[in-house]
Amino acid sequence: MALAGNRPHRPATIKDIARELNVSISTVSRVLRDMPDVNAETRQAVLQMAEKLDYQPNQVALSLVTKRTHTLGVIVPNLDHFFSVAVRGIDDLALEAGYTAMICQSNESYAREMVNTQRLMKSRVDGLIVSISSDTFNVDHFKRLLQKNYPIVFFDRVGSDLAATKVLLDNVAGAAMAVTHLIEQGCRRIAYLAGPANLSISQQRLIGYTDTLRKYGIPIEEELIVYSEFDRDYAYSCTLDLLSRPNRPDAIFAVSDRLAVGALLALKEKNVQVPEEVALVGFNDEPLMRLLTPAVSSVAQSAFDMGRTAAQLLIEQMSSETTLPHRTVMLKPTLIKRDSSLRKKTETT
Amino acid sequence: MALAGNRPHRPATIKDIARELNVSISTVSRVLRDMPDVNAETRQAVLQMAEKLDYQPNQVALSLVTKRTHTLGVIVPNLDHFFSVAVRGIDDLALEAGYTAMICQSNESYAREMVNTQRLMKSRVDGLIVSISSDTFNVDHFKRLLQKNYPIVFFDRVGSDLAATKVLLDNVAGAAMAVTHLIEQGCRRIAYLAGPANLSISQQRLIGYTDTLRKYGIPIEEELIVYSEFDRDYAYSCTLDLLSRPNRPDAIFAVSDRLAVGALLALKEKNVQVPEEVALVGFNDEPLMRLLTPAVSSVAQSAFDMGRTAAQLLIEQMSSETTLPHRTVMLKPTLIKRDSSLRKKTETT
DNA sequence: AACGTTACCGGCAACGTTACCGGCAGCGTT
DNA sequence: AACGCTGCCGGTAACGTTGCCGGTAACGTT
Known part of the structure; x- marks a missing residue:
């Protein structure tokens, strides 16, 4: 059944594998998650079919049930040299920890910063790393989130009256x-x-x-x-x-x-x-x-270190069951x- | 029932609104999507409650049913000046079109480029904007996706033997x-x-x-x-x-x-x-x-224009029902x- | 012969949302 | 009195995945 028409791309699902092999989706799921209670031959067959159909697990469905997107939102005022390097630091640690970063630029605009946070919240990113825009005098949008124990780490440009975890230079x-x-x-x-x-x-x-x-x-x-x-x-x-x-x-x-x-x-x-x-x-x-x-x-x-530690702190906070106390890390300049x-x-x- | 404990942040859902107001979730959904068939008073009440609970629609659930994440993946080799500006161009158009960009850096590494694409596919981004790394000699991972009619636009650093939409400088x-x-x-x-x-x-x-x-x-x-x-x-x-x-x-x-x-x-x-x-x-x-x-x-x-047109072409391709023919846009240098x-x-x- | 154990597998609910269908008043028309 | 329309609302399946529970066959133990 060759249904590879001129269609907009339909990724294979766990169901497709199950149907093709006449096993239940539970079994397929077990194989794909490396769980026990599955016959060696069945396991082999599932793995082969997954390979053949180029199966990629659907993170969206997974996120819906686990309530974790394994994505962290980043809002920076721009991508000049400093922030580019900082973002690289964030990206670096995120990759190690199995996260992907969604990077938004506020373009030094308060309005855009608001839109960005809102979009990121809609996408249910697991946490936020923020350096606030030079046009932002009101940080209520961040305060609201912090009150709900939503994990946010600020770096470099931090709001002066925000009770949150911060990474900044001395x-x-x-x-x-x-x-x-x-x-x-x-x-x-x-x-x-x-x-x-x-x-x-x-x-x-x-x-x-x-x-x-x-x-x-x-x-x-x-x-x-x-x-x-x-x-x-x-x-x-x-x-x-x-x-x-x-x-x-x-x-x-x-x-x-x-x-x-x-x-x-x-x-x-x-x-x-x-x-x-x-x-x-x-x-x-x-x-x-x-x-x-x-x-x-x-x-x-070191913008790189700053980005990395910000990501580190955020991921710690996110993976912790309880709400951790706010910390402030100060890096030394030379x-x-x-x-x-x-x-x-x-x-x- | 004040359940605002020290818990990891649970965003309000459409169900919460429905329960609080003793209406069905269908009705709430109708209000939130500005659909007809709902009484003016009910509508008002729902909107107020949504405001009060700080309701943000769950993009994850929405994506699962619509099969569109309204997110586009971007893979760049680094974030030097050129790519920073290009990314700003992408971001700019994405924001206008209601998309959010997920930006990944391959760090000029083939392995990392692979990991990035895989992560982005798992996250079911609607399309990809790519500038290939200097370490990439094998572009099969992109070819496979293109064969499945998955929308990809390459810019600046494009693979020479890739049949795809491209934006590049003359x-x-x-x-x-x-x-x-x-x-x-x-x-x-x-x-x-x-x-x-x-x-x-x-x-x-x-x-x-x-x-x-x-x-x-x-x-x-x-x-x-x-x-x-x-x-x-x-x-x-x-x-x-x-x-x-x-x-x-x-x-x-x-x-x-x-x-x-x-x-x-x-x-x-x-x-x-x-x-x-x-x-x-x-x-x-x-x-x-x-x-x-x-x-x-x-x-x-103009890196900015290049980013913008790449995003433009990608979004056109994504929103089209049929698969559009590959195009190559050439920008003029000065x-x-x-x-x-x-x-x-x-x-x- | 009855029971327990093990190895393997399938069914079902749930996550948050939308699309679709069906239902029920109340009203007007014939 | 029967019918149809309109305004309003609720129920349910579906999206892809996992976690939990239950089931069955085969085998060994008493």
Whole structure:
């Protein structure tokens, strides 16, 4: 009975195998799940038929009865270098643990983040890994889920007032490392390109910035702290503005590499010597940074590890019978020093 | 009956609503699907209760009966800049069309590509969008699916002998543009960093390269065509090798930007003047290229459009009753000329 | 001869949802 | 008074799979 017509593809089911072999679907199911209580010959026949019909178990039906999809939802604001690598980390651990990741991009939009969560909930993903969008000021949609004990792990961009498991960088320490380094290089008027004010990374890194200045007895000047969009062009114009002031800074610490690149473009255009006149440090250590001229210093973090541990925590939480207490894992950054902030070159040689 | 214990989260079902309201599940279903034959008051009550219980339709159950998951599987070799943007294009159209994308990375590994496809088939995704890994020499797993009329669209990296719908760049034209440009700039000994020989993009771009040389009557020298891994360090050492030869090239055309960057690093290290001694053109026009010193010329393609059209074609194919004929869509590249290949600077000013 | 054990297999409910059919009032028409 | 229509609603099978229970034949034990 060759029914391989021009039809839209009908995958073989356990029933097909049973019918073809004149056994019950229970028996087929037993074979396919490697259960006992089945004759060796029957087992063999079923396995052969499964192979022949190219049988693939229907995860959908299985999910309906087990209430587990073995899928985890991921919502990231974008897929820039950092998040791409983080997603790879998630994917990596998910594969090991037998899960598949559904990756959605919120495109930094609150509305899209909502749609994404809703879609993922409809698909009954077993848990969520989220880095919130820069446009998200209201996190009620996540709070509702958390209240129902739905497993969610936030990473990198976490809501400040969310009681949940989180994986993040020690942003205070990272900023402190950058600013300390700049001070050691002789900088005294260090500007901070802060990014969007609502994000916790901006706030945390601001704390590291101010703490360090205080520690070294350097006055904190409000006008050296510049908020902006997460956008290179924005950083570019902010930097031009900084440079046009009578009392220009002698260093710039950018909350992200994207902003650091914008700053560098402005500096180069104005023919400002880097690092002699203005030193520069970014954040994330994207591969691009070492390729720029001059190579730009940056605070490095392992996005891969962050993604992996986020997935790890989520899967632990999901496989646990009881609701586990919320945890916060903090990863340590490292500072990569490059030409853009190394004034005392004699030291290194 | 407050059963909101410390339990693993049980989403409300249509049954819960029915029980709470003492109506049948049929009626609830009718309301939720906006069907007629239901009293206005009943309708109102059901909607309120759905809201109150935070009801989300169970896509899993729905998929089981409709045999459509409204999910499309995506397999990409990695999530570098090009594929990130392509995935965004896919995601973008999928969202519009009411689909969600399941994105898997093969990590350029054949084994992982197999596992990914299998997982996606088990999850009964409605269709597949694939860019094959550089490690994949055997595409039988895709051929089997295509024979069963399972909808697959390949993009960018397509298997050469696969009868399927494809979206790709006019790679021949792209390479021809690059090489023509280099010739017009006075280059005569143009090396080609070709990447892995099994990929069709390498082959196609080779055709554009040789065709153009032939057209201008420039002899094709085998030793100027260098195959390598898709790896920056590899390109770096290949370039060093090229430079060490007695008869060094006066231009390098790289099959991808990643390789072009490797080449640039080698050129800079050897203090070779770019473009005066050796001109350089890459492929993909990653944002990084305009930030390098010198800014590197590159053949630009819209990864976003490619992703979008791939998704478009797939969804068309999936929603069609009959099996549509395979199509091949070719997108046109554009050449972005920058300092790395502009020798005749007087011309432009 | 009655009983227990073992090896093997099939039937059935359930998961959440929709499609289809049937039923019952209440009303108007002949 | 019989009929048909309309508005509203409930019951049930089906999707593919698993878990549980029950059944039967063959064999050994007392």
